[in-house]
Amino acid sequence: MKFKNGYIEIQADVLMEWYGKLLGLKNVRAAACFPVIFVTNKIPLKLHDSIINHELIHFAQQKELLFIGYLVVFFVEALYYRLIARKSPREMYLLHSVEQEAYDNMFNLDYLKKRSRFAHLKKYIKHKPVIWTNLVTQFFQEEGFPIVTELSDEANKSYPSGSNKGKVSFYVLEGAMTFFGSVSKALAVGDRIDIPPTVEHSARIGSKGCRYIVAQKLKEDV
Incomplete structure (x- = not known):
């Protein structure tokens, strides 16, 4: 447990794993419940400040709606996107107005200084600028990967054994793939x-x- 400026940071890997299962998400790294931010040890150092900023944006939303209102908005949007719009749990999560605002501004560490009250309700109920492809790409770039590419492959295609000079990471958007070795x-x-x-x-x-x-990272980036 760490007491910081305006919040309490608690490492809670097991809690975040169960929270991810509840939402139907994988690799949940943090969650906010004012005044506490729960984190995991999976947060890359280069992303720590941005992820904390994401959760502090949730703090602002929670305080504006007295927390109960925050939960009501989240629940109503969840019902709409799952039952009416027929979105997957993963799509539903990102379409929430509170998540759209937080993801759209998390890398701007000065955002909260100029944020307008109820921004998630005024701007992000209908406006959905954040999509998974762009978000994952930005996360990789912020982690320091100079080469980030979106690819599509046909069914059952195989890639022969090989290696890379630098670290390489893969994130699946649709379908599936299996690595061997x-x-x-x-x-x-x-x-x-x-x-x-x-x-x-x-x-x-x-x-x-x-x-x-x-x-992909180049050899000199490792």
């Missing part, structure tokens, strides 16, 4: 794998194809 792992939507430099690996695309983002 020292980093054997099956990836579904929302999964990520990080492959260290020079590690041999091969891959096979799933039976329905795969759309994914690959991020």
